[in-house]
Amino acid sequence: MRVLLVEDDVRIAQHVRSALEMAGFAVDHETDGEEAWYRGDTEPFDVIILDLGLPTLDGLTMLKRWRKSGQGAPIIILTARGNWDERVEGIDAGADDYLTKPFRIEELVARARALVRRAAGHSSAIIQAGDLTLDTRQMHVSRAGVPIPLTSQEYRLVSYLLHQRGRVVSQLELTEHLYTQDFERESNSIEVLVGRTRKKLGQDAIQTRRGFGYIIGGDTA
């Protein structure tokens, strides 16, 4: 899951980034409003965390511009003011959630996780496909009740495919949602990652649709 974190305070950003990465997110961080708007407008993100008080372009304007241009990713706004007028205005402008500073970072992570899950159409924190289970809160993956230890990249892959349960996900889409922009990857990174994950989950856990991509929870090919 890829998240765009727009926060001009580097100290907060470091903490949030670290917590999000621990939670299995690939985090792209921007401090400048204009730059953040451009990236949000041109790259696919699963969730955007947006601080309203930004230099060069304020968060509310950015939010309106994204929604106007069709950016549909869930957006959490962070505000220091805490007054209701601003919260209502933020939600009215298209935000999906808001947090008032100072917030607890684990709460922000939980909300980001919940938004991603709901955006993919899952109401529960536990997503299942056959005997494969993902507990998004505990970050546990198990098969037939047996916990499977995964690396962060493997977890991201399984998590993304389970969130998109029953849908074929192309290599390109996986690349866009599992890695940050500055992550150096080889052309066969996804194939290698899928192969490695299959060894842990079982060969049939992730199915390949030749020429199209990968799927979890689809009919057997």
Place this chain on the structure above:
Amino acid sequence: MKSPALRLRLLLAAAASVTGALIIAGIGIALIFSSHVERSTRDDLESQFNRLLALVDPASHPPALIRPMADPKFGVPLGGLYWQMSDPASQETARSRSLWDSVLTLPEGLSFDGILRSTELIDPEGTPAISLYRKLEFISEIGETRVLDIVIAEDKERINSANSAFRLDLARALAVLGIALISAAWLQVSLGLSPLKTIQRGVNAIRSGREIQLKGDFPQEVMPLVNEVNELMKAQGKSIGFARERAADLAHGLKTSLTVLNAEAQTLRNTGNTTSAETIEELTTSMTATIDHQLRLSRLRYRSRLEHQNTILAPTISKIVVALTKTPKGRTTNWDQDVIADLGVNMDRSDLTELLGILLDNALKWSTSRVAISAGLDENNTIQITIADDGPGLTSDEITQLGKRGKRLDEKTPGSGIGLAIAHEIISLNQGLMKLQKSKQLGGLQVTLTLPATAIDQKMTDDAQDL
């Protein structure tokens, strides 16, 4: 000391000027008319004098006329027109029948200078008469030389009555003209001062918050004032905005640091240093509450009782509920809304949003699964809003404590107390009331707000607001 109204001062000045000008004009016109009448009378008298000369019989002793003067007034005693001929040598005198037994006394020392002189004499009635006289020498057919002092006179009664009648007519005409001119001056003053009335309405609109600048077309002469007022408002707005922005920036800066402190506390907790983590978290909570309180207070609008505002209640509540349903708990809570459409609250939009946001957030926080909101007009034409939840509710003592401004029930609950303190401030600023009681419907706490409704005339004039 209060100065007289500008309109009254201008009207008095206009009335004094008009009256003065008309009096001077009246006197002038009356003098011109009088002079004209006198000149005309003198011309008529001169003609009569010439006709009299043509009828003089110089050979007659005493002097006589060949035939009577044509004008019958000469033949009627005290008829108003008189003539008299006297021979200084023989002391013989002839006079018109109108003179009866009176004699016109001419100035002494008449000479043969050929000039027809004029003087004012006293006629037989004892009133002044205008007269023409001349010393003339006649030579009769038999060659006798005869010197005669001839005078012709007309009493001034006709002139005086003509002058009086004219003056009366003139006074009436000038009075009508005066009234017309003063009315015109009143109209002019009213028209001239109407932009000030417009400015007054504009300033009132600014004061009530309906406008932020003076708007409309103003005459060139008052534009400097309008521009100055607008500049002043702009400067004031900037100043308030600057102060609020600085307060917000300060809060932003402090809260950003507090967020980092919270994160550090979490790190400490993760490494087992729970006591230090809790101390830091308690401090950040307390500091956040103080910052929030002051920041929110700085955003409240202080306004006078005369100001009228119109914030439509239903969409305000709906938007807050939508915002709350974005939270994890709000999403699973049932929100019952029974708010009469088009109810207008006489409150600033931001203040009403803040007040309802605080109370609805509080209701959500304590609710189990349901929050009910209803609003309507009561018999006193004030708006009653009730917010009830199905939470644990409060005891009577707790309600009493909570009703006191700034009191908190649970000092450990983050943010508790501050929201209600702000709610009390907003209600107090807007002449409203807040009552806390147990909800009969849901069993939890019920907050009943009494807020001023927008006056009907105000509602008619205000555009419906989006929020």
